[in-house]
Amino acid sequence: MIDTHCHLADPVFADTLAEVVATARDAGVRGFVVPSVDVVSSADSVACCRNIRGAVAAIGIHPMWGRFDSRSGMELAVADIASLATGNRDVVGAIGEIGLDPNLLPTVVEDRDRVQDSSGEDAIGRSIDLMIAQMELARWLGLPILLHFRGRVEGAPGPTISFQRLVDVLERFGPVRPGGILHAFSGSDQVASRLRRLGWLRGVAGTVTRPSATRLSEFIAKTPLTDIVLETDAPFIANSLHPRGQVVPADLALVGHAIASLHGVPFEHVIRQTDINAESLFSAGGSRNWRDI
C-alpha cells in the first residue's frame, strides 16, 4: 500500500517516528508521501524523507499557512520552495500541499490596512495566486501536485469558495502533468470526470471508514478504482479507529477495506489498483527515493 498523504514530519511524530514507520510497514505500507505546509516544514519533510526508505516529500505552502511581509515576500517563498525542490530532487516527489481554504486566508502585511470586503474576495484572490504560482512550479519541475480544498469556514459564517470556482481555476490552468491528487476529496461526481481528464486523481482518507460518512461513501462507491489513491492524512483526519490527532499510516488498510466493501471487490484488488495509480504518478515525478518502495 502507498500512503499518498501522511504528515510524518509533523512534531507529533518526533519521538515515535521509527516505530510509526515500522508499524506501517508491518501493516503493508511501503510508500509514503510526506506533505508540508510552509517553507520551514518543507525543509523538515525533505530531511525526514532522507531517513525513510520509500518516502518522498511533497513541498509547498498550504493556503492556511501563507503569512507574508509583502507581496514580493510571497513570491520569494515560492522561490524558496523551487530551490528546495531543485536541490533535493532525490527526495522531493511532489508539490504540496497547496490549494484553497477560507478558514485562514493568506495574509500579506502591506494589505492589512486596506478595507477588506466581507466576502474576503481580496484574500481569496491572493490564495488563488499562491496556488497557481505553485502549480506553475510543479509544471516546470515535472512534479505531481497534492491539492487541499475546503470551501467553507467551519462552524461560523465567513468567506466561501465554491467547488465550481476551484474547478474553473483548474480548468483554466489546464492539464496537470504528471498529474495531481485532490486530497481528502469530497466533491460531487458532476465535475469529477472533468477533473479526471485534466489529470486529477482523488485521494480517499479515513473519513470513508466512518459510518456517518454516507454521502461520501455513495460517491466513492461510484468512483472507478482507476481514479482513486489511498491516504491517511496522519495524524489528522479521524478514521473509525483513531480520533483526529492520533491517526497513523498503519491505519491505511482501514481505508482500503472500506473501499473494497463499497465496491464489492476483494481488498487485494483495491490495493493492487490504487498502488498502480500512486506508483505511476510518483515515479513520473522522478524522485530517487521512490525507486526504493
Ligand SMILES: [Zn+2]
Ligand atoms: Zn494534509
